[in-house]
Amino acid sequence: MVSPLDTSGNPNRACFLDRDGVLIEDAHYLSSPDQVRLMPGISGSLRRLRQEGYLLIVVTNQSGVARGVFPEDAIPAVHQRIDDLLAAEGAGIDAYYYCPHHVEGTVKRYARSCSCRKPEPGMLLAAATDYRLDLGASFLIGDKLSDLQAAEKAGCAGYLVETGHGREYAERGRAAGIPVVADAVSAVDAFLETAR
Numbered sequence: 001m002v003s004p005l006d007t008s009g010n011p012n013r014a015c016f017l018d019r020d021g022v023l024i025e026d027a028h029y030l031s032s033p034d035q036v037r038l039m040p041g042i043s044g045s046l047r048r049l050r051q052e053g054y055l056l057i058v059v060t061n062q063s064g065v066a067r068g069v070f071p072e073d074a075i076p077a078v079h080q081r082i083d084d085l086l087a088a089e090g091a092g093i094d095a096y097y098y099c100p101h102h103v104e105g106t107v108k109r110y111a112r113s114c115s116c117r118k119p120e121p122g123m124l125l126a127a128a129t130d131y132r133l134d135l136g137a138s139f140l141i142g143d144k145l146s147d148l149q150a151a152e153k154a155g156c157a158g159y160l161v162e163t164g165h166g167r168e169y170a171e172r173g174r175a176a177g178i179p180v181v182a183d184a185v186s187a188v189d190a191f192l193e194t195a196r
């Protein structure tokens with residue numbers, strides 16, 4: 001299916017997806033395409049979002065690069081694998097943004113604070129510029145409070161899922177008034193329900 005990107009000058013809407021624990025199963029510092037497992041049912045939700053006119057944008061912290069766990073050039077192969085698995089089910093991602101930094105990193109060129117690592121909203125803001133997004137009409141799905149904090153700073157809605165690391169954060173999320181749902185499929189259902 002062709003991406004719904006609007007080229008006529010109107011703003012676009014996006015669904016921002018955290019990667020590990022939301023779009024794909026979490027694996028500690030996942031760096032090999034062989035480790036990629038799509039979350040159950042996610043491709044159907046992505047197809048539905050595209051039909052509804054949403055761009056699908058992955059925003060992922062990859063501090064394993066700064067920590068020296070894997071090289072930055074391992075990341076595109078993982079994303080290619082995600083694309084291949086989704087394409088086999090008629091779905092796809094429009095753009096990937098990742099942050100390779102960490103302030104306590106061991107690899108010098110990545111060892112710094114930055115504006116892209118969530119909870120900072122840099123990746124969302126960059127995507128908003130690149131794709132002319134209406135952030136107020138967009139939403140994010142994450143499994144950590146840092147994802148939701150990035151969404152809040154960017155001015156878009158957010159859902160915390162209980163997959164990945166989500167269970168660790170569910171109680172604090174609820175206390176903070178964040179919608180907590182079982183998984184990304186449920187998050188998409190809930191958001192589209194409110195967006196009508």
Ligand SMILES: [Zn+2]
Pocket residue numbers: 099100101114115116117
């Ligand atoms: Zn960064």
